[in-house]
Amino acid sequence: MVKNNKVLFSVIVIVALGGSYLLFGRGSSKSQVQYVTSAAEKGTLTASVSGSGNVVVDKIATVDPTITGTVADLSVKVGDSVKKGQLLFKIENDQLGVSVSKAWASYQQALNNLESAKVSKKQAQADLNAAKSGGSTSGGGSGNSAQTVTTKATYTKDQIKVLEEKVKLADSSINVAEQNVSAVYEDYLNQQSIAAKRTVTAPIAGIVNQVNIKNGDDLGKTTSSVASTGSSSSSTGSSSSSSSSKQSPIVIGDLGTIKAQVSVNEVDIPNVKVGQKTTLKFDALEGVSLTGKVEKIDSLGTVSQGVVTYNVTIAFDSSDIRVKPEMSVSATIITKVKHDVIIIANSALKSDGENGHYVQVLRGKTPVRRVVEVGLANTTETEIISGLEEGEKVITQTVDPNATTTSGSSGQRGMFMGSR
Structure with missing residues (x-):
């Protein structure tokens, strides 16, 4: 019996020692903290704001006949390209x-x-x-001999x-x-x-945006106009049995005035100025990128779900037949550009909580805090006005493998305590 107890005690001691090795052995095996760095470089820094919206036609022509009659020979549909003076439809009125x-x-x-x-x-x-010259009267004679008597x-x-x-x-x-x-x-x-006017033609060259009539419709008297707008309405493709003054029979957009209209957040709008360069991309046109300039900034904002935005109209530098009215467009507006400045990644920049900034540079293997003065910034990079020299390496990321090891050690510690 005593012999059996000694064997049992030996087993317990061995298990206890084994558990202690798993905990402390793993716990003492720590990996060294590593740092990811990048060099401060001189270059060009561009600040920009973004916005999204649609392609619009700044100038539209509404085709509104001023005579009554029945629509006949309708020859266009939505999306057709028309020339000025091209036949659109006729109106029968005998x-x-x-x-x-x-x-x-x-x-x-x-x-x-x-x-x-x-x-x-x-x-x-x-x-x-x-009468004034003492005029004369004449008479004829009778008989076989004709005589003229002048008095x-x-x-x-x-x-x-x-x-x-x-x-x-x-x-x-x-x-x-x-x-x-x-x-x-x-x-x-x-x-x-x-x-x-029974022959209705296109008042301008462009794209047919709306067709709200069909052959056989009766037209009432309306007025015609060519308007400058901030946007254009796309046709639903439907037609009604008769036209009204509120709905033009045909609407044509002047592609020569095609523009982009995007919404910009109220936080960014103070940085947007007329004349700034922009880059435009389109959801429907993969790989197509066009340039333009800010032409107009709305003075009145729009509130949607508590967010205030302002419409910004952008004129294209050049036209592209692939770009159509109402296409979705995203714009990057260049608000400021600085050349030959020291630039670091935003991930290297830290705030001291008092509107100051600092970075960490490696001195040997030790991070050292360095106060810096910042300038222009965008979403990925920041200009350093002072505090860093070109080529100095700053820490952008700290990799601590021990965070995972510590978590693993906690699991071993649970096993050991369970053995107890």
Whole structure:
């Protein structure tokens, strides 16, 4: 029995010693802390802000006929490229043709009236001239021998005055007739112009953004306009049975005025200025990158879910036929550029909690704190105004393998205590 107890005690001691080796042996095996460094370098630092939005058309033309009628020969659809003056559709209205014919007939009648007035004036003037020169009257003889008898006619002053009044009246009639000819001719031209509106053409060159009519629709009277806007509306592709003043039959966007409109956060907007260069990328056009310049900054912001943003309009430096209205676009706006400055990675920069900054440089294998003065910064790099020299290495990351080992040692410690 005593022998068995000695064996049991020996086993317990061995287990205890083994557990102690696992805990302390592993616990004492520590790896050295390592540092990742990068050198302070001289170069060009660019600061920028970003925004996202859509491609817009700054100038649109709404096609709104000013005559009534039925839509016919519709020849365009959404997305079509059109030239200025290109046929879009026709409007059937026979009454306009009748009006042109009536206006032409009135014009011809006015010309006839003018001619009659001129003949009357000529006769009145001849009568007056004859009276003033002691005019003669003539009569014919009878029988087989024809004789011409000429007698002097005598006109009193009153008679001559009457003849003069007839001439004046004839002159006045001519003036009235001439004015009437002009007025009737203008009406004829106007009726022709109105009738010509039955053929509806594109007022500008561009892309058809909306088509809100179809053949057979009845058009009411509306007004037409060419507007400058901050954005353009894309067509839903649907058409209604009739047009209204609130919905233009056709809308065309001038691709010569295509721009990007992006939203910029209120924190970044103070740094954005008109004329700043931008880089534009498009979700739908992989690998396509265009440049532009800030053209306009909205003075009024938009609040959405507590976030305030401002619209920034960007003009393209060059056009690209692949870029279409309403495409999603992201913009990087270059707010400031500094050349030949000392630059470090942002991961190396630390704050002292009092608006000051410092970095850590290695002296041998020991990190040493170095106070620095910072300047321009972006999301990845910062300018160092003073405190560092070009080529000095700063710590960007500390790698401590013992953090994992310590966690592992805790597990071994649990096993040992469990054995107890």
